[in-house]
Every structure is written in C-alpha cells, then in structure tokens.
Amino acid sequence: MLATLFSFLLLVPVLAGSLDPTFNDDVLGLMLFKAGLQDPKAKLISWNEDDDNPCNWVGVKCDPRTNRVSELVLDDYSLSGHIGRGLLRLQFLQLLSLSKNNFTGTLNPNLGHLGSLRVIDLSENSLSGSIPDEFFGQCGLLRVVSFAKNNLSGHIPDSLSFCSTLAVVNISSNHLSGSLPLGIWSLNSLRSLDLSDNLLGGEIPKGIENLYSLRAVNFRKNSFSGQLPEDIGGCLFLELLDFSENSFSGNLPESLQKLSRCTSLTLRGNSFTADVPDWIGEMRSLETLDLSANRFSGQIPISIGNLQSLKELNLSGNQFTGSLPDSMKNCINLLYMDFSQNLLTGDLPAWIFKLGLLSVSLSGNRLNGSIQNPYLTSMTTSYQSLEVLDLSSNALSGEIPPGIGFFSSLQFLNMSRNSLIGSIPASIGELKTTYILDLSDNQLNGSIPSEIGGAATLKELRLEKNFLTGNIPSQIGKCSFLSSLILSQNNLTGPIPAAIANLTNLRTVDLSFNNLSGNLPKQLTNLSHLLAFNVSHNHLQGELPVGGFFNTITPSSVSGNPSLCGSVVNRSCPSVHPKPFVLDPNSTSGSSASGSFSPIYRHKIILSISALIAIGAAVFIALGVVAVTLLNIHVRSSIARSAATLTLSGGDDFSCSPSTDANYGKLVMFSGDAEFAAGAHALLNKDSELGRGGFGVVYRTVLRDGRSVAIKKLTVTSLVKSQEEFEREVKKLGKIRHHNLVALEGFYWTPSLQLLIYEYFSSGSLHKHLHDEGPSRNCLSWRQRFNIILGMAKGLAHLHQLNITHYNLKSTNVLIDSSGEPKLGDFGLARLLPMLDRYVLSSKIQSALGYMAPEFACRTVKITEKCDVYGFGVLVLEVVTGKRPVEYMEDDVVVLCDMVRGAREEGRVEECVDGRLRGNFPAEEAIPVIKLGLICASQVPSNRPEMGEVVNILELIQCPSESQEELG
Incomplete structure (x- = not known):
C-alpha cells in the first residue's frame, strides 16, 4: 500500500504535465484516498489508476455535464484506515458518505472547506478526538452533517452556528461534553437536530423558537438540567421532541400545547413533578406520549381520551392515583399501554379488552376487583392481537377467566403477586404462542392441567407460591423450548416425571418445598444446559444422579430429603461407589x-x-x-x-x-x-x-x-x-x-x-493448540477460544468452591478433549507437599514462569486462591493473543501482561487479538475478555475478582448487555 502511495507521489508532476487537469485531480485524489485504506473485501477493485476518469468506479458518481466526481458513497464496505487528504482534491464533490465502516483517526478540518460539499456522513465509524472548530469555519453550502456513532469528544464547536445553510445535524452517540453553543438557535434552516447519547449538560438557553423550520429535536440521554425552554411552543412545525433520560425538572411548559403537529413527545427518565395538565389533550396529533419514570402525581387527565391518533402511551414509574379514565376507550388507535408502577386503584376496565391492544402493562399498582369480565366469555377478533398482558403485583381477586385461551397471539402473560383463587383453566393449553407464563404468588388450587403441554412455545413457566396439588403432569415434556420451570412452594405430590429430562433447553428448575416422592430420574443428567436444580424439602429418595450438572450440585439444592443418598448429602449409597x-x-x-x-x-x-x-x-x-x-x-x-x-x-x-x-x-x-x-x-x-x-x-x-x-x-x-x-x-x-x-x-x-x-486426552494441551507450528496445526477460531476460556473459568471456580488452590496454572496443564472442551489438570498437587512454602512451590514450578502471581516473591503476603486468578488472567491473554506469557526476543524480553496493558492505555486493545484470526472475531466480545484478563492479572490481589464472578462476567460477555460496562 505504501509503495502505491509512493508511486503516485512520484507521478504527480508527470500527470500534472501530461493529462487534462479536469481528470487528473479526481483520479489522483481517489487513488491517494484508496492508498491509505484497508479494503479486506476488495470492494474498490474497480478503482484503476490507468482510467481517464473515475465515473465508472464503484461508489463514485459524476456530474454528467462535467464528468467531475459529485458523489462518493462507500457505506458499509468494511473499509478501515484514515480518511486521507486525497479527498480534498475532489473540488466538485457534493455528497460524501462513508458510514458503517471502521475509519479511525481524527476529523480532517479541511473537509468542511470543500465549497461544493452539501452532505457529509461519517457516521458509525471509529473516529476520535474533537470536532475541529475550523471544520465549520467555511462550510459554504453544507446542508447535512452526521458524525453519529463515533468516539468523538470535546465540545460542540461554536463555529457550528455560522453554517446558516445547515438543515440536518446529527452528532449523536459520541462522548461530547459541555453546554450547547450560544448561537445554535441562529441556524434558521435547521430541520433536525440530534445530540442524543452524549455527555452534554447545563441548561438549555432560550431562543429555540427562532427555529421556524425545526421538525425534530433529540437530546435524549445527556445531562441537561433545569426546565424545558418556555418558548419551545414557538417551533410550530415540530413533530418529534425527545428530552428523555436527562435531569430536567419542574412543570411542563404551557407553550407545548401549541405543537399541534407534534406526533411524538418523549420525556422519560427526568424529574418532572406536579400533575399532567389537562391541555395535553390538545396535542391531537400525538402518536407517542412517554412521560414514564418521572414524579408526576395526581389523576390521569380525562383529556387523554381526545388523543385519537395515539398509538403508544407510557405513564409508568410515576405517582398517579385514582382509576383509569373511561375516556380512554376513545383512543381507538392505541396499541401499547403501560401504567405500571403507579398508585392506581379501582377495577380493571372493560375497554382494555375491546381496543385491540398489542401490549397492556398495569403491574405494580393497587388495582382490585376481579379479572372476570362479561367481555371475556366469548371469542372476539380483538383478543387475537394482544401479545403482552402484565397484571402482576396488584390486589386482583377472583378466578382466572376460563376464556384466557382466547388470546391466541399472547406471548407474555403475568398475573403473579395478586390474590387470585380457583384452578388454572384448561384453556391455558390454547396459548400456542406464549413464551412466558407467570401465575406465581397467588392462592390458586387444584392441579396443574395436563393441557399445559399444548403451550408448546413456553420458555418460562412460574407457578410457585400457590396451593397447587396433584402430580406434575408428564405432558409438560411437550414444552420443548422450556428453559425455566419454577413450581416451588406448593403441595405437589407424586414423582418427578421422567419426561422433564426431554426438556434439553432447561437452565433453571425449582421444585422445592413440595411433597414430591420417588427417585430422581437418572435421565436428568442429559440436561446439559442446567444452571440450577432445586428439589430441596420434599420426600425424594434413592441415589442422586451422577454426571453432568449433578456432579457440581450444591447440598442446599437437595437438602430436606432424608432418604436421598450420595456424596453431596454425605449419605453413601451401596450401589453408587464401586469398590477399588x-x-x-x-x-x-x-x-x-x-x-x-x-x-x-x-x-x-x-x-x-x-x-x-x-x-x-x-x-x-x-x-x-x-x-x-x-x-x-x-x-x-x-x-x-x-x-x-x-x-x-x-x-x-x-x-x-x-x-x-x-x-x-x-x-x-x-x-x-x-x-x-x-x-x-x-x-x-x-x-x-x-x-x-x-x-x-x-x-x-x-x-x-x-x-x-x-x-x-x-x-x-x-x-x-x-x-x-x-x-x-x-x-x-x-x-x-x-x-x-x-x-x-x-x-x-x-x-x-x-x-x-x-x-487421557489424545488432543493434547492448550499450549500445543496455541503455539505448535506443525503443518497439521489448525488455528483455533474465536468461538473455540472463548469456550476454552469459559470452561477453564468454570473448572477453576469449582476447585475454589472446594477450597482447593491449583497453584500450577499454565497452558500445558490445560488439556483439550475431542469436542474442544478444556480440562484443567495437575490441580491440588501442592497438597501432597509437607507445607505450602512459596519458595518450595516456585522452585518446583519453574515452568510456570509468567503465570505466577507477584506475591510468590513476598513472604509477608498470604498465598491464596487469588494466585490462581492471576494465572487464569495470564491464560486468558495467552488464548486471545496467541502469544506466550513471556517471549524472548533477540535483544528484549516481552511480558504479555505488560504488552497488552500498554496497548489498552493507548486505545489499541483490538490489535492484541491473535492476527491469525484475520479479523474474524466479534470485537464486542474480544475487547471485554481482554479487559477481564487484565483485571484478573492485577498486581494487587484484592483487585482480582472471585472465579465465580469471572464465570458470570464471561456469560454476560457471551450474551452482550449493558453489564459489560462494568469491565471498562
């Protein structure tokens, strides 16, 4: 790539003298731009330096009159590298879109000086640094700017307010801080302003009413405070207003009622107080109204019934009192309704089941009365749309309506923590699309209907804390997607059906505090995904299953069954342990x-x-x-x-x-x-x-x-x-x-x-898989590496639960079985020594150089399980990077932990991943795993996590969530 760039630099004088300058700048500029890129999918293969013009190149569009490049659109091409100065030669460029790539580096301040440029979209890249103040210094005809979803920091430059032609500004999802530029309300042409998901703060200055053309403003997820600007109602054409997840307080400004064209008002997650004013019903174009997670009180305004265009209404997490207004039956287009976590009282209104809603959530209120409703006695088309019904944590009484099975599209049904009585209706088996069914913590009696097997899509079934009797129906084995089965604290009797062993997706089973009897089915060991299995306080007997999850089950999970035997309960079974x-x-x-x-x-x-x-x-x-x-x-x-x-x-x-x-x-x-x-x-x-x-x-x-x-x-x-x-x-x-x-x-x-x-394992050690250079060696994939790290963590966590310290963690002591699962070996051998002397240990484990915790060198520091955590951290880095813990170069010694820690401080963590993977790894997993390895390999023992925590973190990384931020 550097050779290509060098050859172009040499050709500049030649080209300048021999070619038509009309074509010279565009071809040369684009080839210079390409020379600074990595193009792994060869998307730009059609770009050829020998072409007279680039008008037929992929991603390039020319003005047919002049044959000069007018548009460059390379969205989602998997390109990386810096956005080079070559683009500055495209003097007639009007549209530049490089979104959804992996460009790095800082913004070139001269890009904004291209006099013909109207649209620039650099969103969804990895650009960093601040937005140069001079970028908007000569913005000419610039209409659209998007730097969304990058890593930009610093303030919004004051020069932004000089670009009077700007219609769309999107700088969302960065790390911008500070307050709004004072002149931002002077952008009279602005139609859309999106500053969401940043670190901006302070009060919003007055003057927003000057933006006559403004259609959408999004300040979501920042740290703005104070009151909403009183003059916001002056933006008469405003259609979308999102100030959610900030620190706004006070009342809603009265000028809001002037926004007759507003279709979406979202103020979730602030500190607004007092009542919701009656004039809210004047905003008749509203389709979305979200006032959740504030401190609103008083009754829900009757005027909400005037919002006939309303599709989504969320007033959850406030302090509303009184009953649901009957006027809401006029909201004929309503699809989603959430009034959960308030102080609402009264009966469940009939109109809820007449509107054809998709989602109803009323949990965490004080609703009383019966769910029984004359409207629920026969099948109607309005039932067929409801997907979510959450009535949990209220004071509802009476029986579950027998027509509950009419809700043919229901995916989530939660009636837990009420005072419901009677039996579970057989029509529950008609819920063919339900994933979650929670009827726990009521006063239900009778047996679990065998028709439950008809609810074949169930993933979670919770019936605990009731008065259910009879056997667990074997038909439950037909619910093949079931991952959570909670039937504890009932009066269930009879055996645990062997059919449960067919539910191969089960992760959590709780049958505790019942009157179950008989033996535990041996086939339960086939449940390979089990994380928890609790059958404590029953009348079970015989031997505990051996194998799989049951080799690690905790004693508390089987306690209170006097006739159970096995090593877990410290009661031997003559037929269980073969004599040696x-x-x-x-x-x-x-x-x-x-x-x-x-x-x-x-x-x-x-x-x-x-x-x-x-x-x-x-x-x-x-x-x-x-x-x-x-x-x-x-x-x-x-x-x-x-x-x-x-x-x-x-x-x-x-x-x-x-x-x-x-x-x-x-x-x-x-x-x-x-x-x-x-x-x-x-x-x-x-x-x-x-x-x-x-x-x-x-x-x-x-x-x-x-x-x-x-x-x-x-x-x-x-x-x-x-x-x-x-x-x-x-x-x-x-x-x-x-x-x-x-x-x-x-x-x-x-x-x-x-x-x-x-x-014995024929596949050899982890060290062999990572470092052997034989011709038959296969490079471990990222998924294989992640599974090895998770397996090692689980094995080590189990040892620590048994108060056993490994002392000798290294890649040669991790064996890989035929299915790619890791097996920790050599554990506990230090127990064979007469004393745990650190100098004896370190001299006998010289081959563990690089894995040994620093406290081995200090007599005053206690050797604990945290030494294993250190060794595990080094192993994690070894697996991810493919490098040995200590590598000896010709004139240097490279310590893996120090190398990776330095790369992290310089923002180059991703570069540490084994180059043999050639980018075939998910960065959202690899980077947190590397950070976790560094935390485990901390020099200070108290900073290292417990191995149980490590397992939990790895499982969260495998299923990405916001919890990853804890590793930052």
Missing part, C-alpha cells in the same frame, strides 16, 4: 497373589490383612481374612499373569509375587480394571512419555479394557508426605469430578516412587 482394587503385595495372608479387595473403601480406610490380624480378635479376623482372600484370588492371579517383574525408570524393582521387599508398592484404581494391557513393564516406557512438568513426568499406557490413561511419575519424592497422608490427600482429589477438570483415576505408592493415574 487394592493390590497389596506386603500382605501376609499366605496367598500367592498380590492383590487385596477392600470392602471398607466407603469408610475412606484401606487396611492390609496384616493390620487386620494385629488389631482384631483372632477368630473374627481369621474369618474375615479368609473371606477377603477368597474374593481376591481372581484379581491376584490375573495380575500375577500380567507381569512377574516390574523394572521402573529410576531403578525401582517390584514383583507381583509374594515378597517382603519394601520397594514393592500398592496400586489403587478408584474404578475399573487395575490391569495394564501391555503388562506392567510398559508402565513407564520412555517411548510413551507425553511431557514433563514442575511436579513430574507424564507417560501414556493402556488398561486391560482398552482405555488409555496418563500416568504422572512424581519427581518431588523427597517432599511427599507419609503414605497415610499421601493416600488421604490423593483420595480427596480422586473424588473431584467436573466437566472441566481432568479426573484422577488411581495411584501407586512406594516410599521412593509415587504415580498418579489420570484420564
């Missing part, structure tokens, strides 16, 4: 085999036969020894066949034959077969080595059942605790199960050799 194979060649049982099958594993104690003989009474123990010996004959004989001798790297010899050799060890598998397919001699084969880390060397081997496992030979033997303590700590680690943690499946012990047996 314990191979104890030091046994003096007299058997020729080397194994001992221990039936007392569930008490967390494994005793050798010699220990039993020493402790017990002779006859009783003798019988026990005989029983144990008989049970283990098969195990011992098979292992004796497996190998007669095991030679381990490091010189350790042990035999599977009876021996009193102290080097012979104990092999324990928490489940499955303890035999190895290739024989024990292949356990630590050098050819099977997978990798080396701070705690040991890892090998791969195969079990008799064909399943591969990874075996870690610990290299911290001089620091490992005693056998008893070692076994106790390893068994604790072996019980930890989570979707994003590597499972510990067994261990081997001798005084000089310790092995840990883990599940």
